[in-house]
Amino acid sequence: MKIAFREIEGKSQGYWGLLAVLAVLAALGVGSALYMEHHGHIVTGMDNQIVWGLPHVFAVFLIVAASGALNVASIATVFGKTLYKPLNRLSGLLAIALLAGGLMVLVLDLGRADRLIVAMTYYNFKSIFAWNVILYNGFFAIVIAYLWTMMDQKGQAWYKAVGTFAFVWRLILTTGTGSIFGFLVAREAYDAALLAPTFIVFSFNYGLAVFLLVLMGFYAGTGRALGDKMVNRMKNLLGVFIAASLYFVFVYHITNLYFTKHHGLEAFILMNGGIHTLLFWVGQIILGYLLPMAILFSPNLGNNRGWIALASLLAILGGLAQMYVTIIGGQAYPIEMFPGYEVSSSFYDGVVHAYSPSGLELMLGLGGVAVALILVAFAVKVLRFLPERLDDEIVSALHGAK
Amino acid sequence: MSEPLRPEDKIENGDRRAFLAATAAVAGTAVAPGVLLYGMAQAKPAEEAVSAKVRWGMLIDTSKCSTGCTDCVTACNTENGLAGKTGPQDSQWIRKVEIKNLQTGAKHSLPMPCQHCEHPPCVDVCPTGASFKRADGIVLVDRHICIGCRYCMMACPYKARSLVHEPLTDQNPEVPRGMGCVEACTFCVQRVDRDETPACVEACDAAGHKAMVFGNLNDPESEIAKTVKTYATTEVRADLNLNTGVRYQGI
Numbered sequence: 001m002k003i004a005f006r007e008i009e010g011k012s013q014g015y016w017g018l019l020a021v022l023a024v025l026a027a028l029g030v031g032s033a034l035y036m037e038h039h040g041h042i043v044t045g046m047d048n049q050i051v052w053g054l055p056h057v058f059a060v061f062l063i064v065a066a067s068g069a070l071n072v073a074s075i076a077t078v079f080g081k082t083l084y085k086p087l088n089r090l091s092g093l094l095a096i097a098l099l100a101g102g103l104m105v106l107v108l109d110l111g112r113a114d115r116l117i118v119a120m121t122y123y124n125f126k127s128i129f130a131w132n133v134i135l136y137n138g139f140f141a142i143v144i145a146y147l148w149t150m151m152d153q154k155g156q157a158w159y160k161a162v163g164t165f166a167f168v169w170r171l172i173l174t175t176g177t178g179s180i181f182g183f184l185v186a187r188e189a190y191d192a193a194l195l196a197p198t199f200i201v202f203s204f205n206y207g208l209a210v211f212l213l214v215l216m217g218f219y220a221g222t223g224r225a226l227g228d229k230m231v232n233r234m235k236n237l238l239g240v241f242i243a244a245s246l247y248f249v250f251v252y253h254i255t256n257l258y259f260t261k262h263h264g265l266e267a268f269i270l271m272n273g274g275i276h277t278l279l280f281w282v283g284q285i286i287l288g289y290l291l292p293m294a295i296l297f298s299p300n301l302g303n304n305r306g307w308i309a310l311a312s313l314l315a316i317l318g319g320l321a322q323m324y325v326t327i328i329g330g331q332a333y334p335i336e337m338f339p340g341y342e343v344s345s346s347f348y349d350g351v352v353h354a355y356s357p358s359g360l361e362l363m364l365g366l367g368g369v370a371v372a373l374i375l376v377a378f379a380v381k382v383l384r385f386l387p388e389r390l391d392d393e394i395v396s397a398l399h400g401a402k
Numbered sequence: 403m404s405e406p407l408r409p410e411d412k413i414e415n416g417d418r419r420a421f422l423a424a425t426a427a428v429a430g431t432a433v434a435p436g437v438l439l440y441g442m443a444q445a446k447p448a449e450e451a452v453s454a455k456v457r458w459g460m461l462i463d464t465s466k467c468s469t470g471c472t473d474c475v476t477a478c479n480t481e482n483g484l485a486g487k488t489g490p491q492d493s494q495w496i497r498k499v500e501i502k503n504l505q506t507g508a509k510h511s512l513p514m515p516c517q518h519c520e521h522p523p524c525v526d527v528c529p530t531g532a533s534f535k536r537a538d539g540i541v542l543v544d545r546h547i548c549i550g551c552r553y554c555m556m557a558c559p560y561k562a563r564s565l566v567h568e569p570l571t572d573q574n575p576e577v578p579r580g581m582g583c584v585e586a587c588t589f590c591v592q593r594v595d596r597d598e599t600p601a602c603v604e605a606c607d608a609a610g611h612k613a614m615v616f617g618n619l620n621d622p623e624s625e626i627a628k629t630v631k632t633y634a635t636t637e638v639r640a641d642l643n644l645n646t647g648v649r650y651q652g653i
Contacts, residue, residue: 040566040567040568040569040581040582041491041567041568041582042491042567046491047490047567048490048494048561048563048564048565048567051552051555051565052552052556110550110551110582111549111552111565111566111581111584112549112582112583113549113550115547115549115550116549118530119529119551122529122530122531122532122547123529123530123531124529124531126526126527127526127527127553129529130529180553183527184523184527184557185523185557185559185642186556186557186559187556331556335560335561337499337559337560337561337639338501338638338653340504340505341501341503341504342501342502342504343499343501344500345497345498345499345500346488346497346498347488347494347499347561348490349497349499349561353490
């Protein structure tokens with residue numbers, strides 16, 4: 001059975017209302033960045049102790065989710081699951097949009113955002129950051145080519161090859177993102193090779209959660225048919241990815257708990273770290289992992305569209321909590337320069353660093369999310385990204401066709 | 403070959419000889435100390451590039467450093483045009499750290515500047531190459547290509563770096579700084595290139611503590627090289643194998 005793709009009409013009040021809200025958020029984000037650019041980072045909550053703040057939480061989340069959003073397409077192309085083939089265009093689109101939103105936040109948070117051209121022309125190849133610049137730019141190019149092989153008759157011969165390349169590239173990309181932290185020898189919370197595969201598993205989780213929400217949102221909003229067969233397969237997959245995330249987080253902490261020198265850090269994150277402990281247990285573990293898993297694997301709730309949407313939303317919130325604990329928590333715990341000594345100085349040595357993000361940082365982060373969603377909402381209106389129908393009948397036909 | 407001297411020539415020559423001798427004596431008196439200093443300091447001409455023959459280092463004797471004394475910090479701020487404020491968003495290139503051994507109760511006070519590592523993590527992680535190490539071991543930030551990503555601050559095991567968080571006024575023209583860029587102790591590179599010692603070391607000497615010694619670790623005759631060869635010295639976070647240019651005695 002042939003799948004028909006069609007643009008959404010995009011004339012409803014709901015559509016324009018959504019775009020208006022997103023445009024306001026994006027404008028606030030850009031405005032915040034301009035204000036920061038003019039006054040310096042003094043207007044943010046970031047300082048010389050917490051050097052990466054809330055913008056990085058959003059930026060890294062979006063970048064990790066971007067590579068994960070491409071997974072749906074990879075399952076169809078690389079692993080030959082034809083069932084997912086109707087969704088691969090949206091998958092590629094979301095990947096590009098989320099990456100664009102994330103990079104926007106990352107770039108606008110630079111001390112010298114005006115020097116973006118320097119970042120593109122001067123490379124220190126020992127820096128994983130420099131590699132990431134290449135990996136991100138390459139990801140855009142490859143996924144655009146991938147979309148072309150999906151959407152243009154002339155590109156079809158390349159579909160499998162480009163799709164496979166994109167899959168390998170996205171694994172390397174997320175390895176690079178995880179290694180931003182993994183390659184930091186200075187701080188106890190990082191400096192672990194495990195962070196690279198952990199970030200890959202996180203990306204499966206966050207990317208699919210965003211994908212499911214966007215998919216269900218557009219189909220509900222446009223009144224197109226979206227059958228349970230499709231949704232239920234993906235929600236089960238999301239449950240598995242969440243379980244895998246929990247497993248990697250467990251291994252990370254159990255390893256640290258075995259090493260005496262990391263006991264201080266572990267006590268900080270797991271027991272007495274205030275907001276970080278709260279976000280870890282309540283945000284990441286309970287709301288981000290346990291609750292959505294309970295919903296998704298529940299025989300009753302797991303078949304309900306509303307509950308699946310809630311579980312996806314919780315997985316995303318859990319992801320933001322995880323990024324906060326990883327990025328801010330990892331910096332808040334003091335660097336141990338003199339083991340066995342109590343340390344104090346005018347530069348806040350030996351104390352847990354406080355951080356209260358400013359509204360500007362929150363607006364910049366939300367601005368990135370808004371830009372990503374605007375890109376998606378606009379693209380599905382002008383190009384044929386979404387299948388006309390994904391009801392159970394067509395999905396069964398596709399499933400049989402593999 | 404030469405013509406025989408005439409009697410009047412002899413008289414003239416005698417005057418000339420005396421004049422020449424006097425001139426030489428005066429010139430010698432004026433120039434000699436300079437020549438001597440030149441030899442002692444092994445100065446290099448300004449147009450000559452720095453070379454790896456030199457490895458600048460600093461040795462800090464914590465037993466001579468006194469708790470509560472911040473002369474090195476003040477001197478650094480004055481020399482480099484820092485405001486000297488100590489809020490969480492203010493730059494500090496050198497700070498006094500007080501440590502107390504949790505088992506024995508032993509207390510030490512020590513100044514903590516950039517450690518000028520041989521293998522600096524800040525240089526490794528810098529995406530643009532703005533963080534760099536000079537051939538003579540001084541770790542610097544090129545203010546023209548620093549994009550303010552702050553990855554070096556994440557990577558530094560000594561928390562030695564600061565981001566300039568607000569617009570600057572009254573800068574020292576010799577020490578360019580800029581909002582949005584990362585900065586740190588430069589070993590007072592502008593002074594070192596003039597064969598002077600860093601401002602902190604000078605201030606410590608002036609206060610009579612003499613807790614800080616600056617010099618060329620590669621010169622076996624230098625005070626610092628002789629001391630590190632004779633006495634046990636410590637690198638902070640030696641487990642990281644960064645071979646820091648700043649070493650400590652007494653901890």
